[in-house]
Amino acid sequence: MRGFQRSNEIQARLHELVPGGAHTYARGANQYPEDMAPILVRGKGARVWDCDGNEYVEYGMGLRAVTLGHGYRPVLDAVSSAIADGISFSRPSELELLAAQDFLELVPGADMVKFAKNGSDATTAAVRLARAVTGRETVAVCDQPFFSVDDWFIGTTTMNAGIPPPPTVRFRFNDLPSLAAVLAAHEVACVILEQATALAEPAPGFLEGVRALCDRHGALLIFDEIITGFRWSAGGAQAVYGVVPDLSCWGKAMGNGFPLSALAGKREYMELGGLRTDADRVFLLSTTNGPETASLAAFRAVVRAYRDTDPVARMEHAGRRLAAGVNAIAAGLGIADHLQVVGRPSCLIFLTKDPEGVPSQSYRTLFLQELLERGVLGQSFVTSAAHTDADIDLTIDACRNAAIVYAKALGNGTVDGLLAGRPVAPALRPHSCPRRLDDRGDG
Template sequence: MRSFDRSNAAQERLHELIPGGAHTYARGSDQYPEFMTPILVRGNGCRVWDCDGNEYVEYGMGLRSVTLGHGYRPVVEAVSRTVADGVNFSRPTELELLAAEDFLTLVPGADMVKFAKNGSDATTAAVRLARAATGRDTVAICDQPFFSVDDWFIGTTGMNAGIPAADSTVRFPYNDLDSLAAVLDSHSVACVIMEAATALADPAPGYLAGVRALCDRYGTLLVFDEMITGFRWSAGGAQGLYRVIPDLSCWGKAMGNGFPISALAGRREFMELGGLRTERDRVFLLSTTHGPETGALAAFRAVVRAYAETDPVGRMEHAGRRLADGVNAIAADLGIGGHLEVLGRPSCLVFVTRDAEGRPSQPFRTLFLQELLERGVLGQSFVTSAAHTDADIDHTIEACRSAAEIYCRAVQQGSVDGLLHGRPVAPAIRAHAAPRYIDPVRQVS
């Protein structure tokens, strides 16, 4: 049994100093088994170590932001060389020009780009730009998990405290053109914002072209959220793979291999509304102190070189296919293939956990996470990186074999009773802290 004593003590202290005990809800302690909350101190490739000295093969890789591996030398060296000459200045740097040229070479459907630091900045800037360009307020969002921390999106979720009531965002389901047509027909929509594809859903034949045509018919801007698909589906994102060009697109995560950088890109006629070459009312588009800092731009340029000279997507997909095939074969052999299953695009895998009745289950998910942690595997998913070797996948498959045997016992007995230590995980975005509420009095005592 691994010790988590130092990690658990650090996690308690984090809750004293940081709301939620983490700077990202998806990294919260409520997303991991109770009393097994590794606090990490370093990483290399796809391996990470916590403050108790435990080593893990990591999946998820920085919420999908790391595709080349932790500490990838060409990126680290490029950043080190660059920041030695300064990080932030009061005028643009040549690096901003070079990075913009690199980006627009990868994304040929875009004419201009503006860099920022996080994905929400980019998506909210896209919404603001679309509203200014069309003179409309309503935003149509695809029924997908997450687009922004800002009011226009979070106000539609269950975690909407502190947000004024509004009726300016509407939803539509993925792969359903009729539903989108009905939304566009019944509302004056500034933009449609969506992921062109997800881990579990590819566009049906003709779907994205149909979305593009509907947006053109109704004078609505089409915005692709490429936060996850960019540099994971291809270097040019989903639009590069499916050959459907949006008016605007939003990027982040893997474009810096974990360094903080995001981007808004799009057609010149819209992007210029935030510039100096327009006679229309100007849009306050993106104006960030740290958006053009040199370290992240250098990281981005090194990532672009890595994608040009190597095949990160191919390596991620190779690792993912081996992992999915191996784990699914184990589940089938144990007779629990309908209860424990690895699904999704090979470079963006998730595992599905179902209870004895075949229903999605947080307690069963937590049991699987618990057993993986004990065997040196860390992750809320099986999202791979190019650093995952065959040996790492073999280690994970063997860990999954042992974890699946315990999972099978839970299915046979109909519950996780006696097998799960602590409370189950809970959805990251929810209205109340329960079922993972932490009593501050008990914690301090």
């Protein structure tokens, strides 16, 4: 049995100082089995170590922000060189021009780019710009999990305390009639969506149809590339599917973990936040830390890695091996309808279902528990280019043993006696229950 004593002590202290015990809800202890939420101290490649000395193969890779691996030397060298000459200045640095050039070479549908720090910075700036361009307020949002921490989106979720009802309407992915109905019923400023997700590819003609509907109704088309950028391809999903948006939003893997995001788009719109317009100016993006040199240097090193090597191919190779291995194990145990690895090879997730075939947080938690005990950490099976065949072999072995326990729970019709503690809970939920913080401090 692995020990988590020090991790649990630190987690309890974090709950005293940080609301929720983590600075990102998806990183919270309530996303992991109780008393088994590792506090990490370092990482290298696809491996991480916690403060109790436990080693893991990690998946998810910084909530999909790390595609080249932890401690990737060319990125670290570029950052070290840049910060030795200063990090933040009162005027633009040359790195801002060089990074912008690099970015726009990757994304040929965009004419201009502005850097920031978080994906929400970019998506909210895009919405603000679209509202200024169109003179409209309503935002049409695809029925996908997450776009921003800001009111226009979070107000549509169940975790909406303190937020007035936003002027946001929903449409369904791969359902052009649902979008057409929304655009006919509302004066929409913009349509925002991810072109694809781990589980959903765009149907033939869908993205082209979205583009045509936006043009017909005078709404701007915004693509959220925060996950797909540098994971589907260096040029994002738009380079894969060939549909050009008016604006696109980027983040996560841009800096291989260093904080950087971007809003990119057509010049005629982006210049409304610049100095070549006679229209009322838009407060587009203005951040103190957006252009700091460390993250821009990291981004340029990431771009070089994508030019000189093929990180996406390595991610997909690792993902295909892992999915095939785990799904074969589940099939051999007769539980393939209950435990599955699915999705794009570079963006895999695992599905966990109860004896009735219903998605189950209890069974998910049991699977996470058994993986942690065997040296695998991850809320998903999202790979990086650093995942080696040895990492995948270890993970498949861990999944084999975890699946045996899973099959036993299915046979018993319950996780009772096998799962220690309460199940995990959705990160965005209206109440602390079912994982309200108790006296143990584990959440």
